[in-house]
Amino acid sequence: MRIRRRTLLQWLLGLPAVLSGRLALGGPLGLSGPADPYAALPAWLDTLIPGSGHLPGARQLDIHRQLLRKTESAPDHARLLQAGCRWAEQQALAEHALSFGELDEAARSVIVARAEQQERRQLPRAFFELTLHDGMDFYYADPRVWPHLGYRGPPQPTGYTGYREAPPQP
């Protein structure tokens, strides 16, 4: 589901409290923060959309770059992505003494699942929903994914003149 603007605004209104450590993020704010505020993003997206069989993963398709490009016209999203990445890094450090990107898929999945289960107004949930929705959009709009689904697109210029034929079954 697309992240609701109301949810995003509610979270942003609470941002000062988040940054001062007064709002619970599942752990105290203790990090000075990585040099790259989005350092966790590729691995986060790769957890949401991993490579599987022949299907490429989000990192392989540079989905994180597309999300970041989108933030150029959406500064609210940029702040949410930064805060979400910071939260992910905090979780990884607190539980494993590693950065989020250094964790294996199973450990990353635990943290992502924790974000998913938070209340809607909480930062981790807002971060989860934004990255999931936009990540999926960019991923499935990538022609490199389509052959693995048996999808021949885009609709033009060739159309689908074989539209009456039975499709191949998996």
Next chain:
Amino acid sequence: MKTAEPDYDVLIIGSGAGGGSAAWALTQAGMRVLLLEAGPRFDPQHDYRLDRADWELRSFPVKAGSRRRHTVAGMQALDPSYAHLRSWNKLHGASNTGDRRRPVGYSHVCGVGGSTLHFTGEAHRLHPRAMRMHSDFGVAADWPLDYAALEPWYEQAEDLIGVSGPAGDRQRPRRRGCPLPPHAPAYASARLIDAAQRVGVHFQPNHLVALSQPYDGRPGCNYCGQCRRGCPRDDKGSVDITFVRKAEATGRLTLRTGCAVIAIQGGDRDRIVGVVYRDAQDQEHHARAGRYLVCAGAVETPRLLLNSADSRSPDGLCNESGQVGRNFMETLFWGSSGLFPQRLDGWRGLPADVICWDYNAPDAIPDVIGGVRMSIGTLENDLAGPVNHARRVAGGWGRQHHQRMLQTFGRVITLNGIGEFLPNQDSYIDLDPREADTLGQPLARIHSHLDDMALRRLDFMAGKIRELLRAMGVEELVEEHGSYDLFNCSHVFGSCRMGSDPQRSVVTPGLRSHRWRNLYIMDASVFPSSGGGEAPSLTIQALTLRACAGIAANR
């Protein structure tokens, strides 16, 4: 205000199904026509980018001025006895968690070609008995003409557009077949036809404006399925590339875009003396013609008439009967989507390529007045591509998401139903007392109310559609939505009804205002009844061509 320009024979407001066909008919008759369109022109080759990888992330393009604002009045409380008609998605839950109907919107395009730019392209004739709802069933109002009077004009419109379709259907008599043969059903549609036959329901090829073969210098369709995102090939017969293009070729049409009419001026002896319009640079102009045609649609036409109130017409132009804005009718809609046991790859073909008219007659449904139609709807519901499938069907994340995606992609099938909407006193258009546009003109406010008959019709559609999906072998539904809890319309009608009685209607059978001798209305606002789900554009065009023939004969 800029000084008045040379007079025209006819001034047309709006270039959709009515205005575009009027422009053609009247220029063909040798008349000089000024066509004022509030929206922009769309360029099929440049604006409809179905060749892009991110095509699915884009709907029909929005340009400056291509959407008109309106408001929706408070909606009715939901009748709990129909709670099984709530809209939902398997991943996201209820679409409306409240206890009142929720407005989603009025889907339209403001531009040269109007809503035909983004429509599916159905070309339907009205059921003959849907034109006699009052005489036969005591509801709505009768049309002041019958099917036989309209048929020659249906034929003229079909010939100009190049309608593709079967020679007939069980409901609508035809003197002759369509100009082009029907499209062969897509693979998914053929499965539907087979399954429906097993339960005694009959689907047939739909009548469509997409060309089944090259015609009139335009190519045949290549079945990309995305009619609703605009056709870049000119094979979908929207009004801009058919009627308007031919009108422009006569050299007698002056078409101005970005020009919003803000007032129609009545003068002495019940004659309109001009219109005031604002152009894209916000300059005000005055234009005059011998005759004036208002073709802005069932929401914007009453809005313009009501906003044109003055000392001669204190209740709004043409509103001596009090009927301007009243009798508003909308799309009554239901859709169910589920997973077929095997891949169908339903992104291929044409939207709504097959249709069922079995329940379209006004008395076809037991204990219900007003008919319905059903059609395949996977493409119309935008469940054709991988992005929407991931969003609305597969869901989840991680490897489980991938598994679900690989297991289900290509298997979605949607069936849609559209039904009759009877006019009622709580469904109407008026002017919003608080909201105005950038020119200071009050916005149209839509009041929508479903009566009990509409709910029973919805109930029937939902039940029948679910039965058909089961007959196809669909065991898992993934999404349903309908008008019960969501106000989301595209077809709108009735708000300036035609009739013979000036006390009960706004325009005559010839679509002329009962009062104003040189003012006509030519859009779906003149419909006295909506029909049992028929798409209105071909009927709008037939009514318009007929009325314009009358104008040309009396010039």
